[in-house]
Amino acid sequence: MAYLFLIFSNLTSYWLWKIVLTDWLLGLFIILTTLLLFIEVNDLPPALKGGFSLRRMTYKSSNHPRVEARGFLEIFYKKEYKFPISLSKFFIIFILVCVFLQTKGSTKVSLTDISNDDRRLIDMRLKEYPPIYIKIGQKKVWLPIAHWFEERKESIAFFRLSKNFSEVIDPNLYFFANHPRERVGIKEIEKFSFMLLPVFIYGALKISEKKDKWLWIISFAVPLAATSVIGNYNSLGPVSLYPFFVVTLTRGLTEAFFKLKSKKLSQQNLLVSALLIIYFLTLIH
Amino acid sequence: MVFILGIFVYFYKLDKIPSGFYIDEALPGYNAYSILKTGKDEYGKFFPIAFRFYGSYNPPLYTYLTIPSIALFGLNIYAVRFPSVLFGLLSALVFYLMLKKSELVKNKLTLLLGFLLFLISPWNLLYSRVGYEVSLGLLLFSIGVLGMRLGLTKRSWFIIGLLASSLSTYAAYTERFLAPLVIAAYLLIYRRIFFDKSRRGHTVSALVLTLFTQIPNLYLMTTPAFFPKAEESFISLVIAQSVNFNKMIPFWTAFLVNFIKEFISHYLAYFSPRSLFFLPDPDLQRSIPELSVLYFWMVIPYFYGIYWLYKNRSRKYAKFLTVILLLAPIPASLTKDPFSTHRALPLLFPMMLVIAHGLDDLVDKLSRVMRICIITSLILVSLLSLWRSYFVLLANERAVYWGYGVESLATEIKKNPEKYFVIDQSRIKPPYIQLAFFLKYSPQEFQKLRPDVVKNYYSNLQFDNHYTFANIETRSINWETDIYKEQILVGDSLSISGNQAKEHFLTNIFEIKDPLGYTVFVGYETNPREKCRPIKLKDYRCNILN
Numbered sequence: 124m125a126y127l128f129l130i131f132s133n134l135t136s137y138w139l140w141k142i143v144l145t146d147w148l149l150g151l152f153i154i155l156t157t158l159l160l161f162i163e164v165n166d167l168p169p170a171l172k173g174g175f176s177l178r179r180m181t182y183k184s185s186n187h188p189r190v191e192a193r194g195f196l197e198i199f200y201k202k203e204y205k206f207p208i209s210l211s212k213f214f215i216i217f218i219l220v221c222v223f224l225q226t227k228g229s230t231k232v233s234l235t236d237i238s239n240d241d242r243r244l245i246d247m248r249l250k251e252y253p254p255i256y257i258k259i260g261q262k263k264v265w266l267p268i269a270h271w272f273e274e275r276k277e278s279i280a281f282f283r284l285s286k287n288f289s290e291v292i293d294p295n296l297y298f299f300a301n302h303p304r305e306r307v308g309i310k311e312i313e314k315f316s317f318m319l320l321p322v323f324i325y326g327a328l329k330i331s332e333k334k335d336k337w338l339w340i341i342s343f344a345v346p347l348a349a350t351s352v353i354g355n356y357n358s359l360g361p362v363s364l365y366p367f368f369v370v371t372l373t374r375g376l377t378e379a380f381f382k383l384k385s386k387k388l389s390q391q392n393l394l395v396s397a398l399l400i401i402y403f404l405t406l407i408h
Numbered sequence: 409m410v411f412i413l414g415i416f417v418y419f420y421k422l423d424k425i426p427s428g429f430y431i432d433e434a435l436p437g438y439n440a441y442s443i444l445k446t447g448k449d450e451y452g453k454f455f456p457i458a459f460r461f462y463g464s465y466n467p468p469l470y471t472y473l474t475i476p477s478i479a480l481f482g483l484n485i486y487a488v489r490f491p492s493v494l495f496g497l498l499s500a501l502v503f504y505l506m507l508k509k510s511e512l513v514k515n516k517l518t519l520l521l522g523f524l525l526f527l528i529s530p531w532n533l534l535y536s537r538v539g540y541e542v543s544l545g546l547l548l549f550s551i552g553v554l555g556m557r558l559g560l561t562k563r564s565w566f567i568i569g570l571l572a573s574s575l576s577t578y579a580a581y582t583e584r585f586l587a588p589l590v591i592a593a594y595l596l597i598y599r600r601i602f603f604d605k606s607r608r609g610h611t612v613s614a615l616v617l618t619l620f621t622q623i624p625n626l627y628l629m630t631t632p633a634f635f636p637k638a639e640e641s642f643i644s645l646v647i648a649q650s651v652n653f654n655k656m657i658p659f660w661t662a663f664l665v666n667f668i669k670e671f672i673s674h675y676l677a678y679f680s681p682r683s684l685f686f687l688p689d690p691d692l693q694r695s696i697p698e699l700s701v702l703y704f705w706m707v708i709p710y711f712y713g714i715y716w717l718y719k720n721r722s723r724k725y726a727k728f729l730t731v732i733l734l735l736a737p738i739p740a741s742l743t744k745d746p747f748s749t750h751r752a753l754p755l756l757f758p759m760m761l762v763i764a765h766g767l768d769d770l771v772d773k774l775s776r777v778m779r780i781c782i783i784t785s786l787i788l789v790s791l792l793s794l795w796r797s798y799f800v801l802l803a804n805e806r807a808v809y810w811g812y813g814v815e816s817l818a819t820e821i822k823k824n825p826e827k828y829f830v831i832d833q834s835r836i837k838p839p840y841i842q843l844a845f846f847l848k849y850s851p852q853e854f855q856k857l858r859p860d861v862v863k864n865y866y867s868n869l870q871f872d873n874h875y876t877f878a879n880i881e882t883r884s885i886n887w888e889t890d891i892y893k894e895q896i897l898v899g900d901s902l903s904i905s906g907n908q909a910k911e912h913f914l915t916n917i918f919e920i921k922d923p924l925g926y927t928v929f930v931g932y933e934t935n936p937r938e939k940c941r942p943i944k945l946k947d948y949r950c951n952i953l954n
Contacts, residue, residue, distance in 0.1 A: 247924065250922075251800055251803075251924075261902075282698070292707070295676055295682075298673075298676070299676070301673075303677055303746035304682070304687065304690070304747065305543055315674070
């Protein structure tokens, strides 16, 4: 069932369609990375173990304990084959490739170069600061605070990094094409249906309960750090974050499904029907 | 020590920064002065339950609480801002109490740190250092929340909580809609405690008392004055969007989907780290340059705090905090503005609590030396950012948005009592009330300007911004007629160009500049004789000169 939810999350993502239709190679890497993270992160609830999964089909085909635990990739290998590299390392390589491909497709904006308009603003601001000094004995030591804040490369780089960081960390970017605070001069794309937002939050909270969640954190932190440096000027958006979002969504969907299973049938039907109707209405929309 | 630092930051150059005096400050200021002198507001209404102002019908409490300050300090900027500063400082004290009473804070240091961070948070500081009613709204809302929290065990606090929440509806718009939501959610969640046999009678009595305090609001609900800002909601936008989809899906279905989507997108923006820690309010008049409502580094304790809430979700306190956090941005999310910091100010209280708990958990993981180093650095970085953005950049760059120059204009008008001034307001907010404020114009005389308003005070939404009082007229310049009368035309640099001045023989008599050196007001004296002489027209406009 979890795999079905994974397929659902992928197929209903406007983002993936846009990525695949624009750059199929990038799309392929993104899908593979998502799959790897999914296997790593997803501790399937007990009830799921009896369900359909490729893991059951391939369970006994490897001797490598880590791969056995995760299972899925073994389908590609023969019996007795010792997996040479752990799945998590594989994932890190894949996510780095995704970051690289994202960088290639992005318009690079320097962290320190300043345009004419920036220069005008800096010059104006330099005049706004009061003169500041400290007295050491009889001697006045003037502090160039205005220069430190406005003109130093380190300050400019810091402000740009935080601007880039803030753009990528904004949930509205992924669920509402940055509405209501769209960026000026950039065509924003909607990435996931807003109906999936509660599921995403639920999934994130559920995964955060896990003890072994470092790979999930990496899937967020590495692309976030990279995009903060390169900037979010890519027509496809910060694609390297796609696996993180889809895996979290899938986890949320899976958990929500099993929560719903314990409810009365009428309640289940009512909730699922309402959600599906609204979901498809938003798709039409 | 922390409180003394707070007092210094809050009172430092209070009447100078923000530079200028905005119309929304002048309105309660002048109306408080008018009430003090005559017992009536600018329209002659005796102690109104909502102040009409310019058709906005603001909740009245802040204006009434400004009266003692004006009586004490006189009619000046400091007197109008003083109560707001006081409320901001008191809100921080309530925050400290709430944090302490949570009994979930592991380090004493976090209590003080939370208190300091609330005090120096740009969100609280910005709205406490201006004469806006929202700071009072936040204080009463915070007392209400604290009272409700403590009211779970102590009955007296329960009544205090309900009464403070009820009073907050007379302080600011947001609380008018938020307070009932919070009270309803609170009673629903803890219904087993409050409607238990032993407490039922007490609960009902407290609710009846609260309802009693709402009589003025209940009366106001029967008039258009209760909801004068309906056009600020995004409903009209959603209707327009839904009409476009009418051919594909039924209107009401499209409306429902569009409404949910619009609402959630706005609502989510109030929890977005980008809006909270990095981007300022899009409204330049209500934001600090290069600084968001909270400091950038708080994004880490924010996430940690949310995780802390989730971990402790079974505790009464965490459940209560979650409810307040989730309810606080609802009224603001129903408006068109993407991130309206003044409407969402009540969110600051639960948001800072979440951040403080997150910080507490993080601090707990650090060694003593690391703790001191990191906390000192973060406080220094925060104070430096605040100094740069608020005391340097805002003071200079935002002066024009804060009505800078009206005070100097009033001085020019005072200097020339025999001359007549026409003030162009085509591109600025109506300056009539700021001028009345700075000229200390007699409230008795001012009340005579709109004698009809008082007859249907609470249903008179239409505001006429054309004012004529003393030697002033506020309206747009009429180039057809104004140049043929002896008067002084006042406008900004776009109202009267150099070429126009030359063409119509206007003489520049004063120019008022903002701290950056840009012209905010320029005054030109007309010369109708010179204007009529060269064209030698027997124009009816020139005839009046003979």
